[in-house]
Amino acid sequence: MELLYKSTRTSDITVTASEAVLKGLADDGGLFVPVEIPKLLTGLDALARMSYQETAYEVMKLFLTDYTEEELKHCINSAYDSKFDTEEIAPLAKADGAYYLELFHGSTIAFKDMALSILPHLMTTAAKKNQVDHEIVILTATSGDTGKAALAGFADVPGTKIIVFYPKDGVSPIQEKQMVTQKGDNTYVVGIHGNFDDAQNGVKAMFNDKALAALMDQAGYQFSSANSINIGRLVPQIVYYVYAYAKLFANGQITENEKINVVVPTGNFGNILAAYYAKQMGLPIDKLICASNENKVLFDFFMTGDYDRNREFVLTSSPSMDILISSNLERLIYKIAGADADKNRALMQELSTTGKYGITEEMRSELKDFYGNFATEEETAGVIRQIYEDTGYVIDPHTAVAAKVYKKYKADTHDETKAVIASTASPYKFTRSVMDAIDPKYDAMTDFELVDELEKISGVPVPQAIEDIRSAPVLHRDVCDADQMQNTVKNFLGIK
Ligand SMILES: *Cc1c(COP(=O)(O)O)cnc(C)c1O
Numbered sequence: 001m002e003l004l005y006k007s008t009r010t011s012d013i014t015v016t017a018s019e020a021v022l023k024g025l026a027d028d029g030g031l032f033v034p035v036e037i038p039k040l041l042t043g044l045d046a047l048a049r050m051s052y053q054e055t056a057y058e059v060m061k062l063f064l065t066d067y068t069e070e071e072l073k074h075c076i077n078s079a080y081d082s083k084f085d086t087e088e089i090a091p092l093a094k095a096d097g098a099y100y101l102e103l104f105h106g107s108t109i110a111f112k113d114m115a116l117s118i119l120p121h122l123m124t125t126a127a128k129k130n131q132v133d134h135e136i137v138i139l140t141a142t143s144g145d146t147g148k149a150a151l152a153g154f155a156d157v158p159g160t161k162i163i164v165f166y167p168k169d170g171v172s173p174i175q176e177k178q179m180v181t182q183k184g185d186n187t188y189v190v191g192i193h194g195n196f197d198d199a200q201n202g203v204k205a206m207f208n209d210k211a212l213a214a215l216m217d218q219a220g221y222q223f224s225s226a227n228s229i230n231i232g233r234l235v236p237q238i239v240y241y242v243y244a245y246a247k248l249f250a251n252g253q254i255t256e257n258e259k260i261n262v263v264v265p266t267g268n269f270g271n272i273l274a275a276y277y278a279k280q281m282g283l284p285i286d287k288l289i290c291a292s293n294e295n296k297v298l299f300d301f302f303m304t305g306d307y308d309r310n311r312e313f314v315l316t317s318s319p320s321m322d323i324l325i326s327s328n329l330e331r332l333i334y335k336i337a338g339a340d341a342d343k344n345r346a347l348m349q350e351l352s353t354t355g356k357y358g359i360t361e362e363m364r365s366e367l368k369d370f371y372g373n374f375a376t377e378e379e380t381a382g383v384i385r386q387i388y389e390d391t392g393y394v395i396d397p398h399t400a401v402a403a404k405v406y407k408k409y410k411a412d413t414h415d416e417t418k419a420v421i422a423s424t425a426s427p428y429k430f431t432r433s434v435m436d437a438i439d440p441k442y443d444a445m446t447d448f449e450l451v452d453e454l455e456k457i458s459g460v461p462v463p464q465a466i467e468d469i470r471s472a473p474v475l476h477r478d479v480c481d482a483d484q485m486q487n488t489v490k491n492f493l494g495i496k
Contacts (some may be wrong), residue, residue, distance in 0.1 A: 018126035021232035038062035048250035052089035079118035095393035115233035117282035141199035176398030181472035189476035202485035237274035254277035281313035291405035302372030308356035336366035375404035381437035
């Protein structure tokens with residue numbers, strides 16, 4: 001049966017999965033949601049024997065019903081291959097009384113790879129299915145992680161080009177080096193004189209520019225977005241929760257149908273929403289534990305039912321969670337509003353005009369699956385050090401926020417249900433924060449010296465992604481002013 005998608009803001013228009021992947025955002029500014037969450041009917045014994053790729057097919061075929069078996073398997077096998085440094089793709093590590101689901105074994109060593117290595121294939125397949133003969137131009141503004149993961153995903157994918165804008169002085173040296181050394185004839189990386197908001201606003205302006213769209217059309221191009229609100233990023237993220245559950249069962253760590261808790265370090269609410277969808281599919285998940293850093297909008301929301309972005313933006317050691325508007329939360333709001341697009345649209349309208357909204361008691365009662373808490377910078381560093389000292393396992397600051405919140409959850413509730421913690425980045429990606437947390441003596445070393453020290457203390461070999469950028473030549477040197485972004489794009493594409 002075909003599963004259709006509709007916007008969270010208009011109830012009467014439906015699109016196919018491949019149309020939703022191509023469009024990214026609905027025309028009314030809403031997000032695409034499946035009209036219902038399909039049930040996972042594959043037996044646990046069968047799942048327990050499956051590879052990551054086979055599990056991915058079992059899950060994704062239920063959501064992307066207009067992709068043929070051949071198309072979907074081709075997308076999956078092109079994504080989850082030797083770009084990952086382990087055949088397990090997403091291995092589990094047991095440490096400190098929890099199971100760490102390591103989502104950082106892809107080419108850019110952060111969890112964004114889990115979805116961005118398959119999105120390009122889902123998109124080019126969708127383009128073929130919908131008779132789009134234009135070349136797809138992915139435009140992205142990045143504060144560091146998404147840009148590199150999107151570049152790595154789209155590099156040399158036929159029928160696509162990707163252009164990434166980043167704040168020239170606003171990303172870490174390792175993040176910048178990762179981007180400017182990106183290979184692939186279809187990749188463009190530009191530093192802008194400005195901050196992340198300038199980059200983001202410039203990109204949004206181009207997406208909304210009708211005159212530019214017409215010029216693009218004439219030249220045989222169309223824009224698309226690799227942003228985390230694309231359903232083509234959400235669906236692949238459901239897979240690893242199913243996979244993790246099946247592996248825990250296969251390894252005798254849980255019994256059939258035993259419930260587990262899931263802990264997710266959260267920014268844009270994409271990763272935890274995927275876990276929520278996995279639960280709706282029937283996976284035995286009990287609590288969804290939402291971990292925030294000092295930008296604790298979501299914690300306050302779960303505590304009070306009021307979402308309020310009017311507050312100071314805090315720069316933390318877990319930058320990928322420094323977010324005040326968690327875009328994917330809209331999908332949850334829509335759901336707890338009883339799939340009522342009018343109600344959801346009114347709340348989102350309030351958010352955009354006043355920066356806040358409150359939900360009803362009735363809606364709050366639908367949030368019982370969730371628990372929210374946050375970790376301060378000091379707590380985050382403290383838990384990195386404690387887990388390293390007690391177990392030898394080294395985690396990155398994002399994962400550490402989750403680890404700390406999980407401890408708070410257990411102290412609050414005395415719930416000892418087994419827990420999977422989503423481990424979203426390799427400690428090698430945030431070497432300085434990690435090493436500083438472990439011992440202040442590392443302060444004087446350079447970033448690459450710290451990489452070698454981390455290898456010594458953790459016993460985990462330096463990932464290829466880090467080795468590559470040590471010696472890789474710089475291939476992108478473009479820099480422009482924020483008001484020249486559109487001209488820069490036109491130059492790349494040869495549009496007058
Ligand atoms: C993007 C990211 C997150 C946040 O994930 P969301 O899906 O945006 O909630 C957490 N950790 C890392 C390392 C990330 O890159």
